[in-house]
Amino acid sequence: MGALRQLLLQHRDYRLVLSAGLISLTGDWILRTGLAYQVFLITGSTLASGGMLLASFLPQVLLGSLAGALVDRWDRLRTMIAANVLLAAGLLPLLIVDGPDRIWIVYAVMLWEGTVQIFFEPAEKALIPLLVDPRQLITANALNAQNADVARLIGGAAGGATAAWGGIGAVTLLNVSSFALSAFLLTRVAPRDEKAAGPPTDPPATAAGVARRTATGPVRRLRSFCSAALGPTWQHRPLRVVLGFVVLTGVGQGIMSTLFAPFVVDVLHGSGAAYGTVVSAQAVGGIAGGLATAVIGSRFRAVRLWVFGALLTGAIDLVIFCYPLVLRDAGVGPAIVCVVVVGLPASLMFTGLMTVIQDATDNAIRGRVFGALGAAEAASMLTGIAIGATCADAVGIIALLTAQGVGLIAGGCLAMVFTRRSAEPATAPADRPATATAPPAVPDPVERADRPA
Template sequence: MAGFLKLLRNNRNYRCTWMGQVVSEVGDNFNNIAVFALVMDQTHSGLAISGVMLARAVGMITAGPVAGVVLDRVDRRKAMIVSDLVRAAIAMCFLFCTGQRSTGLLIFLSALLMFASPFFTSGRASILPVIASKAELHTANSLTQTTQWTSVAIGAFLGGATAKGLGYNVAFGFNALSFLVSAACISLLRVPFGASFKAERRDISEDRVARPWQEYREGLAYMGRTPLILAIALVGVGWATGGGAAQILFSLFGEVVFQRGAAGIGEVWGAAGIGLIVGGIVANVWGKKLRFEAYKRLIVVCYIIHGGAYVLFSISRSYGLALFFIGLSRAAVAVSSVMNFTQMLRHVPDEFRGRVFSTMESMVWATMMISMLVAGLASVTVDPRIIGVVAGVLSTTTALGWGWAQARGLLPEPPLSGVNPEEIEVHGEASV
């Protein structure tokens, strides 16, 4: 925690980004819980929740390639501000959804909101090596992800309570306001000396016509010839085979299995968020000590714990135990996520960051879409606990693929991108 506080105290650019992140992501989770609870009120159907989540997935998948090319061509700070302003306008439109019997508008707006998101989220990831020094990079990545997960916990608990006590319109209104605050914070960023919020590109120049598809293919080609980056992307896909179903199951477990209404949905999401926070803090400490080979072993361990704990969450009859196991499951995911993102920030060249991060988001959401669709259809006739067990087992298979590639020596460390090994916070190899 001392490292987090030092970073916030000493780095103005990161502090501004972090403040905007806190407000906007808490607002996002107000929206998430309000939407899920409203859909359950209107339909009492896991299939309807699946429809909302599928719409979000379609929005994210569609936007990913476009956002990647845009972020690697334009000033990323400006792209993030535009994304915030567009999302504020869309979020206000959710006010028209209350009092309606149909979920059609909710589904449409959910897709639009997610379409606008990668321009911000991938942009934030892409500028992190610009606003954080080389020595700060791992801590900045850890704090960014831990803050995201803290927002899940706080936003889920408060969003559930707000939706239940003050109504859905208050939750939707706060979400819209949060994007405006985020845009204001991002507008305060200043380019560090000798750096730029626009990627340095060797493959294009200002006087050449944009070739979006060709540029996107170049990003894919970079991932294909860099085994570690491709493997990290596939880890996300492996997690999403069960992780997509989890998005449906959280609402079903809170509302149907444990019969606790909107507050129960918020509590399940909140427990998951607490686990992510704990995992993020642990990863921040371990990441400063772990060398590359130990990092690869740790990923295997993380996904075995994640899948096993999710299975236990699904079969627990005690509400308290269920919350504990979902927290443990998410803690393991958090450790893996922080470690993987730090590796990408250290190794992916600036010219490819926008395309790499947005492509990974699209790959994960495409897989989640299939997982959510299957889980939503299954929820009509199959016990949610059985669906949860299958989802946990699927997510665990990620460990098998990564472990096999590691054992075969297929995951060498790529060249560092603008980072000298002695400047990285690694002090010795920890055993895993």
């Protein structure tokens, strides 16, 4: 507990960012849960509720990489404040939704919210290494990862209860308040020099060069901007390993999100209440695992947390999905125990992976790396959702969910490639001292994208 207490007592700005992130994420869960309930109540269509969630998900797939590149060009703290303000303002049209004929407003709002949110997340992840000491980064990431589980537990319950009590209006006002409070907390964080990448410096102008740039400038700048957004993840070998891991596990997450409820109901023969208990137990396990990781994680190298966490998470998931084949009448009890236990290795995996990415990238390109990886994860999850929805009847629920566990183990084995790579001498990024997991910094493509050879 010493490392955890020291982190929270010494770094006021980190406490503010951590609290603001928790409040913002809780607002997201209030909105998603409350609107899903209200849209189904108004339309009576599960397709309408699913379309609402899809509208919030698409921006991450389509624009995540470009958003990350823009975050690197802007002040990240101000980006997070502006994102919260825009998120709050964008919710106000929901106050006039009063029937099925205005349900289109919900889709437009969710599309807006999803678009703005993709700027907040990479800015937050890129800012955290600047707020704490390098030796405290694993502990900081573990606490930050806990936000998702706490927000799901609080926001999910608050969103459902608020929607049932006061409808869309109450959900909207509560969510606006959460984003406003998050923005206020971030304004209390001391500004700092983030050394983020600025716009490219143009070479000296010549008559021929001006004419050439006038004719092809927009196309060249769009191409160089896309290269700046995607290039670091493809060019840097450790990040290619991370990308492969994210894609493998993202497909599995999509399959699990689609088939977990049918698994509890059809395979374990549980009720709706049993499913709710399993989901709540999963959140509790995540919170407990995050606290444990924050306490003990700093004693180990980040890459080992990543590898060990992935392998053990995959193994426990296989137990969850396969025990009904052996214990046919066991019910949901073993599943509840396992989803609580898996919280620790899952937290170790996420915290280790996050720290590896932060150590492997220079501050100037950190936002675009997180943006590109987020887009890859979202696309992989959509693929997994499609596989789960279309193949469950033909292949079987247990078989597909088993593939999810196998994918995690395969991802852990892939991460071992990084373990071997990280043992070689490496140059630390400019804003961080050398660590055992820091490979060479990646040159910033933005700085040379528009310069002639």
